[in-house]
Amino acid sequence: MRRPIVAGNWKMHGTRVDNARLIEELLSRYPDRSIAQCLVCPPFVYLQEVGRLLRDGPIGLGAQDVCAEAQGAFTGEVSAAMLKDVGCGHVIVGHSERRWVYHESDQLVARKFAAAQARALVPILCVGEQLSDREAGRTEEVIARQLDVVLELCGVSALESAVIAYEPVWAIGTGRSATPEQAEVVHAFIRERIGARDAKIAMATRILYGGSVKAGNAAELFDQPDVDGGLIGGASLNAEEFLAILAAAGSR
Numbered sequence: 001m002r003r004p005i006v007a008g009n010w011k012m013h014g015t016r017v018d019n020a021r022l023i024e025e026l027l028s029r030y031p032d033r034s035i036a037q038c039l040v041c042p043p044f045v046y047l048q049e050v051g052r053l054l055r056d057g058p059i060g061l062g063a064q065d066v067c068a069e070a071q072g073a074f075t076g077e078v079s080a081a082m083l084k085d086v087g088c089g090h091v092i093v094g095h096s097e098r099r100w101v102y103h104e105s106d107q108l109v110a111r112k113f114a115a116a117q118a119r120a121l122v123p124i125l126c127v128g129e130q131l132s133d134r135e136a137g138r139t140e141e142v143i144a145r146q147l148d149v150v151l152e153l154c155g156v157s158a159l160e161s162a163v164i165a166y167e168p169v170w171a172i173g174t175g176r177s178a179t180p181e182q183a184e185v186v187h188a189f190i191r192e193r194i195g196a197r198d199a200k201i202a203m204a205t206r207i208l209y210g211g212s213v214k215a216g217n218a219a220e221l222f223d224q225p226d227v228d229g230g231l232i233g234g235a236s237l238n239a240e241e242f243l244a245i246l247a248a249a250g251s252r
Ligand code: PEP
Pocket: 009, 011, 167, 171, 172, 173, 174, 175, 210, 211, 212, 213, 231, 232, 233, 234, 235
């Protein structure tokens, strides 16, 4: 049985006051015996302080991105070692906003994945198709390409300490989630593709769904056999919503 994960991606939101309020509320109402693993990914500047607020409790700390280089003259970048140093356990790589807004290539994303693992951070590798890809019947082709570049660079065994998030670009922040059936088809495809290289690793890899997950649709998405939790954007900024999503993941 794969332990579900619920990860909150705060994107470029929050203030020190908002963050403290949100963490306090999450911790005070956190279910005693949550089956799901939970983490939050604040913006870089707040990582250390949010880590302190989390007080080694049940919620882990993750970052939203990482530099592919280990250190040096890369102004504006943040290395995997730095993320580790401030207490991160996870880092998102290849989020669609990085791929499409900042034109990160599949190769760069794969190098970020490798850089994270080199410092014992668990990468959350995001993959997902644009609406035009889906409409043209190219969803699997796009996902396979994004996944294969990482598998080629890092090897399938790298997935033993990684998480994958399927995030259809057309569903992110749009309020239009994939249906549970649409999500399951792609999740099963991802698992099969990994399984072609190593069946045991494929069965153990956790594949999260992301894209307009809310308290109201989380349970039906997480009920799908290959959906192992969620990467949550907007709804992770609201304690009520986020805790309800966590409860849905815990009761699957
Ligand atoms: C995300 O940012 O990864 C995401 C899935 O956003 P939202 O839940 O707001 O669609």
